[in-house]
Amino acid sequence: MIYLDNSATTKPDSAVLNSFYQASERFFANPSSIHQLGGEAEKLLQRSKEQAAQLLQVQTDEIVFTAGGTEGNNLAIKGIALEHQKRGNHIITTQVEHPSVLEAFQGLEQLGFTVTYLPVNETGVVSIDELKQAITDDTIFISIIHVNNELGSIQPVEEIGEIASQYPKLFFHVDNVQGMGKVPLKLSDSGIDLCTISGHKLHGLKGTGLLYVKKGTTLFPLFHGGGQERSLRSGTENLAGAVSLVKALRLTKERETDGIRHMYHLQTIIREKLSMMDGVFINTPEQAAPHIMNISVPGLKPEVLIHMLGEKEIYISTKSACSSKQTDESKILAACGHGRDRSASALRISLAYDSTENDIHTFLRELEEAINRLKAVME
Amino acid sequence: MQYDHILIRYGEMALKGKNRKSFILQLQNNLRQQLQEFPNVTIKRTQGRMFVLLNGHDPEVIMDKCKNIFGIQSLSLAIKVRNEEEEIKAAALWALQNEQGARTFKVSVKRIDKNFPIRSQQMNQVLGAHLLSSTIGYTVDVHNPDMEIKVEIRKEATYITSSVIPGLGGLPVGSSGKTLLLLSGGIDSPVAGFLAMKRGVEVEAVHFHSPPFTSERAKQKVLDLAEKLTNYGNKVKVHIVPFTKVQQHIFREMPDNYAMTIMRRMMMRISERICKNESILSMTTGESLGQVASQTMESMNTINEVTNYPILRPLVAMDKDDIVKISRKIDTYDISIRPYEDCCTIFVPKSPKTRPSREKVNEFEAQTDFSGLIEEAVSGIEVVTLTGKAGAEEKFNDLF
Known part of the structure; x- marks a missing residue:
């Protein structure tokens, strides 16, 4: 998992x-x-x-x-x-x-x-x-x-x-x-x-x-x-x-310094990989907390991607869990000036101190595959 | 950039003669004890002052600890840099910007190392000009600045110190012997202990516990108070005396209006026994003249008769308001007002004698024999040693 x-x-x-x-x-x-x-x-x-x-x-x-x-x-x-x-x-x-x-x-x-x-x-x-x-x-x-x-x-x-x-x-x-x-x-x-x-x-x-x-x-x-x-x-x-x-x-306090550095490292890996992926937009700004990476894949339903990853036992989410049951677009992304196509197709990847580099590579590979499979179906 | 050490100035201790060294060593020892939890900290003595080298620890937490240590007149955070003009400039600028709320400043350079090429006066101007040109909104005020940036150019390095923060003053705990503090659980006795510590006295405490009339919580309250006192000394040993039988005997056999006076005399007798066993040379109480029945001049005279050990009464001339102020400052007030019965409140006679006499009390005490009960109380003493947060409550430690 x-x-x-x-x-x-x-x-x-x-x-x-x-x-x-x-x-x-x-x-x-x-x-x-x-x-x-x-x-x-x-x-x-x-x-x-x-x-x-x-x-x-x-x-x-x-x-x-x-x-x-x-x-x-x-x-x-x-x-x-x-x-x-x-x-x-x-x-x-x-x-x-x-x-x-x-x-x-x-x-x-x-x-x-x-x-x-x-x-x-x-x-x-x-x-x-x-x-x-x-x-x-x-x-x-x-x-x-x-x-x-x-x-x-x-x-x-x-x-x-x-x-x-x-x-x-x-x-x-x-x-x-x-x-x-x-x-x-x-x-x-x-x-x-x-x-x-x-x-x-x-x-x-x-x-x-x-x-x-x-x-x-x-x-x-x-x-x-x-x-x-x-x-x-x-x-x-x-x-x-x-x-x-x-x-x-x-x-948390005991591990904070190292944990933050580790998560920034993982976040950079995700950012580098996803910024090269076709059709993926990165919403999380460069100056951000180390544990959150928010992306949009306009045109693809985020729920579908989440379920496809879920089949591989990889768990990410759409927007905030407390508002994710409303199928509407993300108010937060809308407030940042993003259009509906981007704010309604957001995915959030959030890390912990214990997340490993291996996990991240697996996730990135599976995400890419899922996006490609879905795109092939949509075309 | 970060402050990397704390400069400590001694107060009264600096005036001592031949004993001076022992006072300073005591202070260094106390600092070490209080800063134990910061493994990289080292403490150095130099001519007339002491340095706490932080070696990467958070300056503010350590400053707060040092502010609780007796024997320190004042403290300043300081940065050490090499004797290079540019490094000194950068550090002075950082110190200025790091001082919250300061708008006016003054630079005072002392050039102790005469090999440094720029003379003190000239260096004052160089630094002042640098600070003014690198910042907005600051002005120089040589008479009454918000912040004085002191720069000492010594042989080995240059020290830049920020504002001077007052310490607690007094003498290092442990330099003036030991006292036995009668700790009831009220507001006054911990303050008395604190003030005794201020004069360098190491405190042990005695508490009279009367289960089931007084609860475990009343006892815990006293231990919590003693724990607070460890912030100012190293450890506090609490002697808990099982007092139920003595108290019951007094209230059964002695006249009601003298019971309180006799109870106090019993406490003094037992306390003196502890002093003798522990080589303690005095007792300390939280008595303030005229506050309650046991604190009239007549009561003091009658109660004091049973011991010729000196009794320190640091609060004797203080008003209740001032005592409360100190108890808030040392964080004991909230503990003291916890509403548990203690040995002094449980058997309060309706009208205690405010003007007891020695003759009467001796007459009453002669009617019965207390020695066996006192002996039993002394042999049943439980000793709890409080060493500050680290060792407290082992049964809880695994939970956090």
């Missing part, structure tokens, strides 16, 4: 699964119970937070464990908008966000917020000048995806952070679900107030994630209840999930 759909999800690392199992079995008590077992569980939760904070180089009380990327994004966006709506009702994001951001903004629009959706250039990147111009006295929030989930384009979030920090009432959220472990990003002293991370993109488990909430940032919670996670997210803590997330983060 050659699995090249790591941006949709990754295979859980066996060490992560083992941590989850161990934590579930040994520390099953509710951390809020006052007996000894509860105490142990609470201590483990605290240690998990300390470890996560250490790995991200932030403060322990800046970590909120969540159930993943969608929750993190929603908590950050709605949490800020609802908590601080008295300060202003203008919020800013981009046209190339993940649906969990885009639709949260659309939801807030229905509640009366004014939203600016920043356009992007042909490489999928927003313009700093346009962002600056969009900020008004009424702006309370900016949310920007760090690494685009379909294209791999990198937004200049460091620069945006510097701008945001000049406006005291403005909060800045970064959706770093695709960027974690792929494009290093410093959180402390960055002007970033909130940052979403998901476990299952890092060989962790579905239903795990965390939201970085900078000290002093207040949020209106999505869930009310028992006051867990400093009342930002009530509900009995998913302790084993949190432990497994920390394990996944640690493994």
Whole structure:
């Protein structure tokens, strides 16, 4: 099997699964119970937070464990908008966000917020000048995806952070679900107030994630209840999930430098080969994250190519998994100015640290063959 | 380019006479201990200062660690370059651009190596001109600059240092002997420990544990507090005294309004025993005058009667607000306010005596024999040694 759909999800690392199992079995008590077992569980939760904070180089009380990327994004966006709506009702994001951001903004629009959706250039990147111009006295929030989930384009979030920090009432959220472990990003002293991370993109488990909430940032919670996670997210803590997330983060951090270099190497191989293939267009810009390669083969139905490769046990995907069930064209590619023929025929190849050069050569060979076979049928 | 070492300046230690060397060695040793997790770091002493050579490690993480070490007056990140004009220019420019928020600067060159062809004054101008012409928006301000770029041209190399960041001051922990800190779990005692450490004292802690009246969590809270103190020293040994029987006996046999005073005296007696066993020469408490019933002048007088060991009370003249401020700074506040019962809150008499007398208390204590119970408590002491994050909670380690 050659699995090249790591941006949709990754295979859980066996060490992560083992941590989850161990934590579930040994520390099953509710951390809020006052007996000894509860105490142990609470201590483990605290240690998990300390470890996560250490790995991200932030403060322990800046970590909120969540159930993943969608929750993190929603908590950050709605949490800020609802908590601080008295300060202003203008919020800013981009046209190339993940649906969990885009639709949260659309939801807030229905509640009366004014939203600016920043356009992007042909490489999928927003313009700093346009962002600056969009900020008004009424702006309370900016949310920007760090690494685009379909294209791999990198937004200049460091620069945006510097701008945001000049406006005291403005909060800045970064959706770093695709960027974690792929494009290093410093959180402390960055002007970033909130940052979403998901476990299952890092060989962790579905239903795990965390939201970085900078000290002093207040949020209106999505869930009310028992006051867990400093009342930002009530509900009995998913302790084993949190432990497994920390394990996944640690493994990622340990391998990050080498892993990134390795994926860039593989990405270059793919780019060189595909740019020579007839009828194949490369959508991922030169300056992009190392793990994503988005291409279009206009005229061929992407689903068909995916199924043909699937028969060879090679797994890639069309656009984002969260929007791939809609048969429409990719909104992201459309926002970059690509025509319908190209934005409706996109394929995404996404790598992991463990992808091998051999796998990539096999995949490229099979892709070429599939394209040729399909073209022969179409003619 | 990256900062490759940290320059450390001593405070008060520099004023010491013949003992100076031992203070400096202690500081070097403490730095080594705190930076253990960074295998490539080396620490060098030179005339009047110390260098932490980063050898590729992240400067900021190590700076943060160094900021917690007593005995350091101030620190600066520094770059070492060869004695070449162009290299010095490039490094100075990098240092300026790397300083967030700085808009005005000043260059101060010290030419210690007189073989370097450009004189200090002239080099100031060369560098200033280079920085101004290579950047936009910066101006020179020689009186009150946002950032002073110090350039020291020495024989072996040139050092360029950025802004001076204040350290914690004080004396290196371990240079002033050992004390036994009475650690209750409240806000005050960890702050008292911190301040004792500031004067170079190594801290061991004693905690009185009364299961089942006080829970495992109350004990853990104290261990967590002690763990925080390891950020400022090397390790903290906690002596956990099984106190249930002593406490029950007091509250059964002694008059209600004197129970608290007598309990404190028992704690002092047991603590003195620990001091003797461990060759510790003093005790430290978080008492601040007038805060609660046990901290009136009369109470101190009565409680202090049972030991002639010096009792350090670093908080004695401090207001609660100031104590809370320090506890937030050293990150113990959030632990201290965890709502578990401790040995001082569990058997609180309705109206404790605020003006106890030595005569009365001795009269009461003479009515019953505590020596067997004290002996039993001392022999049942459990010792937990906290060494900082690395060794903590082995049962959890395999999970992460």
